[in-house]
Amino acid sequence: AIQMTQSPSSLSASVGDRVTITCRASQGIGNDLGWYQQKPGKAPKLLIYAASSLQSGVPSRFSGSGSGTDFTLTISSLQPEDFASYYCLQDYNYPWTFGQGTNVEIK
Amino acid sequence: QVTLKESGPALVKPTQTLTLTCTFSGFSLSTSGMRVSWIRQPPGKALEWLARIDWDDDKFYSTSLKTRLTISKDTSKNQVVLTMTNMDPVDTATYYCARTSCSSTSCYLDYWGQGTLVTVSS
Numbered sequence: 116a117i118q119m120t121q122s123p124s125s126l127s128a129s130v131g132d133r134v135t136i137t138c139r140a141s142q143g144i145g146n147d148l149g150w151y152q153q154k155p156g157k158a159p160k161l162l163i164y165a166a167s168s169l170q171s172g173v174p175s176r177f178s179g180s181g182s183g184t185d186f187t188l189t190i191s192s193l194q195p196e197d198f199a200s201y202y203c204l205q206d207y208n209y210p211w212t213f214g215q216g217t218n219v220e221i222k
Numbered sequence: 223q224v225t226l227k228e229s230g231p232a233l234v235k236p237t238q239t240l241t242l243t244c245t246f247s248g249f250s251l252s253t254s255g256m257r258v259s260w261i262r263q264p265p266g267k268a269l270e271w272l273a274r275i276d277w278d279d280d281k282f283y284s285t286s287l288k289t290r291l292t293i294s295k296d297t298s299k300n301q302v303v304l305t306m307t308n309m310d311p312v313d314t315a316t317y318y319c320a321r322t323s324c325s326s327t328s329c330y331l332d333y334w335g336q337g338t339l340v341t342v343s344s
Binding site (some may be wrong): 116145146147148149151153157158159160161164165166168170202204206209210211212213214215216 | 259261268269270271274282283284285286318320325327328329330331332334335336337
């Protein structure tokens, strides 16, 4: 199975900060990667699909980039409602695999 | 609008078989291109993709759990059922179902149920 390694596993940031989360695949996956946000006690929410396509209704401060093995989720200006956990998911081949998650906390 | 909701037992005993039902609305699994996946999340841990079923009855499974999982659909009831045999305490998790959509190049989980917590304990 393809291993997805996210970094960092957690970070502390302030409102207004630019935040970057990375995901590295153990082999090339083209652009078959999505990013999900999860708040405590809630289901995950799709933010980005196909590495860089913004899901409808998601604020434009979220962006995704990368292809092959290295991917990035960027939040351009962190808002109070963005404090959450973030996961990447590869859909290049089966089994689909998630990263281990990044917890974004308030500094 | 699209909604999904998981249902099933909150508590199962070790070695028992778990049966979970995902009841959805706003789309039909008889429509070409429609798909539903199951995902789980142990308390405090990461998400894990389990299985997917497509409109044409194609099925895909987690490699590590393949021998224990069965996914099926009842199109007339707008339901997808996941069974997992030989449950163990390590299977304690919140189980989610999610509609799965695919563009020309990539697939993604665009609508999720609220999840259902299943505890495995004697």
